[in-house]
Each structure stands twice: as C-alpha cells, then as structure tokens.
Amino acid sequence: MRNSWIHVHEGRTARQARVGVADLNEEHYSRGGFFGPVSMLYHGRKPADPVRVEGPISIAVALLGAMTFDDESNPSGLPTEMLANDELTIALSHRAVATPHLVRNVDADTLYFIHEGVGVVATEFGPIEYEPEDLILIPKGTTYRHMPTTPTTAKVVESVAPIEFTEHRQIGRHSPIDFGVLGIPKITEYDWPEQDEWELKLKHGTEITSAFYAELPFDLVGWKGDLFPFKLNLRDIRPLTSERIHLAPSSWSILESASFMCVPFLPMSVVSDPEAEELPTRHRNVDADEVILIRRVNGNPVNALGHFPQGMTHGPAAAERDAYAAVHEPGMQRMLEGLSIDSYRRLRRTPAFEAALPSAKTDRT
Numbered sequence: 001m002r003n004s005w006i007h008v009h010e011g012r013t014a015r016q017a018r019v020g021v022a023d024l025n026e027e028h029y030s031r032g033g034f035f036g037p038v039s040m041l042y043h044g045r046k047p048a049d050p051v052r053v054e055g056p057i058s059i060a061v062a063l064l065g066a067m068t069f070d071d072e073s074n075p076s077g078l079p080t081e082m083l084a085n086d087e088l089t090i091a092l093s094h095r096a097v098a099t100p101h102l103v104r105n106v107d108a109d110t111l112y113f114i115h116e117g118v119g120v121v122a123t124e125f126g127p128i129e130y131e132p133e134d135l136i137l138i139p140k141g142t143t144y145r146h147m148p149t150t151p152t153t154a155k156v157v158e159s160v161a162p163i164e165f166t167e168h169r170q171i172g173r174h175s176p177i178d179f180g181v182l183g184i185p186k187i188t189e190y191d192w193p194e195q196d197e198w199e200l201k202l203k204h205g206t207e208i209t210s211a212f213y214a215e216l217p218f219d220l221v222g223w224k225g226d227l228f229p230f231k232l233n234l235r236d237i238r239p240l241t242s243e244r245i246h247l248a249p250s251s252w253s254i255l256e257s258a259s260f261m262c263v264p265f266l267p268m269s270v271v272s273d274p275e276a277e278e279l280p281t282r283h284r285n286v287d288a289d290e291v292i293l294i295r296r297v298n299g300n301p302v303n304a305l306g307h308f309p310q311g312m313t314h315g316p317a318a319a320e321r322d323a324y325a326a327v328h329e330p331g332m333q334r335m336l337e338g339l340s341i342d343s344y345r346r347l348r349r350t351p352a353f354e355a356a357l358p359s360a361k362t363d364r365t
C-alpha cells in the first residue's frame, strides 16, 4: 500500500486527527483498512445515515437466533455459508453432535471462532479442547473432526490464501500475544468405538469427495515442524491501546491472509485524554467489507453477524456521539465485543444471510 509524507491541508481541519476536533465533523477516508493512504474529511454538517438505500449494497445485521443452520439437524451437514467470494468464505456452524466423518479442507485454511459451547476439535496432531472465544486455526490439508460436548456455535472462515499472524513490528515478541499462550495439540490415541469404515470428506470449495478407510487414519506417533493446528483464546490477547488517541481497529488485527484481516474487539479502557475522540470516526473503509460477529454490547449478550460493505459510510451518528460525550470519563470500558473479518474484496451475501435479516440495523463498528 502506497504511503507518503506529503499530507496536504485545505480549509478548516484539526491539527491532530482524532483529537480536539471541536465542532468539526471528522470522517476517516483511507485505503488498506486504516493504515494506508488517508485523508481526514471535515464535514459541515453533523453525521447522518442515508434516509434510503437502493441497490445491492447495504449495511445489514443478521440475527443468529433466527437462523436455521445446515449442520444443526444434520450431523453430516456443513457450516452454513453467509458471505463469500472466490478467496474467502464466512460461514456459521451450530452443531450439537460430533460429525460422523473426518474433514480435510484441500482448498483453504480454516479458522473457527467459538461463539458458544465447549468441545473438541480432534485432529490427526491431537485433540484441541475448545471454549468460547477460542480461535482455532486448522491449516489447509489437516484432517480433523468436530466433536461438541455442548451445542456449539462458531464463525467458520475459509481462506484460500494462507492465514498468518499479523506482524506488529517494533513492539517486541510478547505483545499483543506471547506465542507461549497458544494451545498446541499433543499426540493422543483416540478411544472412539470401532467402525466398519471411516469416511474422510475432502472439501474443495462447495464440492465434497469422500475417501473411506478401513481403520481410523489418526495414527500418528509423533510430529515436528511449523505446520500444525492450534488455538488462541481472546483473553490471552493483550490489546494495544493508547491513553491519548483511539487506535483504529486495523491495529488490533491478530491474524491475516492476503484476503482479509481478523480483528478482535476486546474489552479495553477508553482513551483518557478528554480531547481525544473515543468513538470510532465515521469511515467508509473503502478496501474492506467488515463482517463482525457481535458477542456483547455494553456487557449484554448479542447474537448477530453484521455486514458493513466497503465504501458505505458508517460509525456512530450525531446523537450517539453527543450522548457518549456526556458520560465519557477515563477508566470506562469499550462497549463492543466480537470478532471482525475484514475482507479486502467484496463479499456476496448468501440466501442464508438474507433470510436471517431483521428490519433493525446497527452502524456501531
């Protein structure tokens, strides 16, 4: 992404973006999420949402409680695709019983984000026990079996481009995570009941090929290397914050590929400088469709998947900004918790996403 030291000022602007904007109505217009070329735009009127949107692109929030999941009633079902393009698929799973089969994604890395439930992702490397707010990365080609202990809801991301940790250069090797906190599977002999044959589903896109084995193909006695599944819980992320300026969500990215960044929204203190803007700037995020699984707002559980297409301006509107300014004080906690997948290319909504849309919407991210 091209960057430059040449920043031009025209008309009335804030001296420092995001701080001391007074009566100016600031909008963040940037490439590459929030870390590419940028201009802060200062509007003459207070921010407002459009009174009407016509056409294929709109901000929408699907309610998971209204959904029917493909793997909920059918143990052999797959997670329900919600948004997708040729490089990235974002699906939702709600599974109560173990898959009768094994799975190997031969097209993409798979990232599970556990929303509710506990259980095991049994892999050929060993079992990964999970709980809410676990991220589980299953590399392309790893064989696994999802075995819930309690009904489990998960956001499931498939990325054709390899998923890697986001490099936060110059802040050292122990933040925002110490890699010692990762959950690495240990070799375990699975004591599952004997079966006449074991089905391995090879997933390539939406197509499935089944290979059948006379014996369970999980028989490793050891492994070594840097290609393996693992888990990371959100509570083990120590978010980067600043007392004097609100850091944009790009800086919170923890995993990424050439197609997307994975941005957790974590509990963290708000900015303490009374001149600094705490609420997100209005922004049109021209290079990222934001797809956020919203877990909590103001500490209250939420069960929703929001889609904020690139180019659509969003962020708290005038009334919300005024209400927040009236109560803002140092020590308060940020109010939105969840996990966003920011896709660099436009995502298509599936019929399942459209079917889960209520009339209400939010523009908080």
Ligand SMILES: [Fe+2]
Pocket (backbone or CB within 6 Å): 283, 285, 290, 308, 314, 365
């Ligand atoms: Fe946003």
